[in-house]
Amino acid sequence: MHILFIGYGKTSRRVAKQLFEQGHQITTISQSPKTDEFATHLIQDVHQLDLTQIKPIDWVYVLLSPSQSSIDGYQQTYVDSVAPIVAALKQHPIQKVVVVSSTRVYGENKGERIDDASCIQPVDEQGRLLRQMEQLYQQAFSKQCIIIRPTGIYGTSVARMIKLAEMTQSYSKVHYSNRIHINDLARFLAQLIHVEHPENSYIVSNNQPIPLHEIIQWFQRQLNLPELVLENGEQSGKRIYATRMKEAGFKLEHEDCLGDYKKLLAQMG
Template sequence: MRVLISGCGYVGSALGLLLAAEGHTVFGLRRNTAALPAGITPVRADLSETLPPDVLPRDLDAVVFAASPGGSSDEAYRTAYVEGPRRVLSALGGRDVGRLVLVSSTGVYGQREGEWVDEGSPTEPGGVSGRRLLEGEGQVLGGTTPGVVLRLGGIYGPGRNGMIERALRNPPPDDGPPQYTNRIHRDDCAGALRHLLLLPDPGPVYLGVDHEPADRRTVAEWLAAHLRRDPPENLASPRNGARDRPGRTNKRCSNERLLRSGYEFRYPTFREGFAALLEETARPD
């Protein structure tokens, strides 16, 4: 299989290495191709600009769009998730590509009361980022190339300890309702994308999250026990706590459709993933 990974960064590079190890031919499109790992053929291009028709490799079997926004503004999300897919589709010029997979986000959901959400739940995001993501999804799913969307939860993994640091530094109030978080390890992001690329007849949309949408307090207490520390002090308050942060959602994302399709998680919950990350961080250089 010949696969182009457009926006070949943190997740895309992991996917590329996974595919290359299996003998697939992988092309990685990004501005700085020097950052691509060995085994991925570089394609130097800027997704914020019009792509020349001859910049994309020929005879592609699939394209994965895994770009990230260059910031949190509406313009950054529009450039990444609306203009980016549009430019790739235009540069393909109607070529017979078997599948286009878009890496999206659970940010398209705006639920705030701890509801369970799945692929059929209402997508009514409160912020512009979620609306731009939906706009990009519409382009991919409504185009002539068969499209698949993978909506990822919060991504963590090697080099990304932010979730652990935030959980220890700022646990939620003790007296508040559960504040659910949804996450997925970088390696499972890559694994799920590979799975959807090879799946004979995928559905249009999948949620990429692990098995447990965990309450923030549960995560903080597990980390404290794992690191043999005292439970974290309550640093948030009803006035400045995360539950009242504008735009913060509170939802439980289900990965049932992805599991039914046959994908098996390497890190089923935050416990396995965080433990592996902490062990790796503790190793001497």
């Protein structure tokens, strides 16, 4: 199959490499030059996407991320790009369009349990824009669209967590956080090619919700820093479970984020 990646960052690269090794032809779209020999790279702005000169495309992965997490950034990257992408793909024999969104579309924020059957009700503008993007792709590709909602992606750096450990002296509440290792996310995205009757959406997470203050405390212990003080037991965030991913038989390789963080810290040392 000829597989197109619209947006080519760390996750896309991992998926593309796996699919190339399975014998597929890979084309990628990004705004900067890329050097991977296993793919044909096109430098284009997705808002003026032109796919008239490339071979018929069978599968598409859309993995875009805004340069800034502002409302304008989300509007431009996620919503304003849909119409030109849909128009450019219409002339191709698309079997599936896999769109990577976010669990931000689930608005709960009091420690509730969320899974693939949960209602979608974003509570902030960024979440609403992500949901709008999902709906636009679902309308354009009603039978071909698969929405992927990953939780927080980790596995390439611990710089942000080290900074939090250094700067956090107290935490106001028990805030649940959820993670998926970048390699597990990439494997799941690549595996979708082989699913005969995929669902129309999947949460992708390691199914291990952890209060963020506990992870920061863990880093503080590893780095011999003073441990933060939890001010009260009020809960926020959400506890997210990837039920459809599990039902599909997908096996995680990275269920223990602390073990992964420990390896990353060791590599720095």
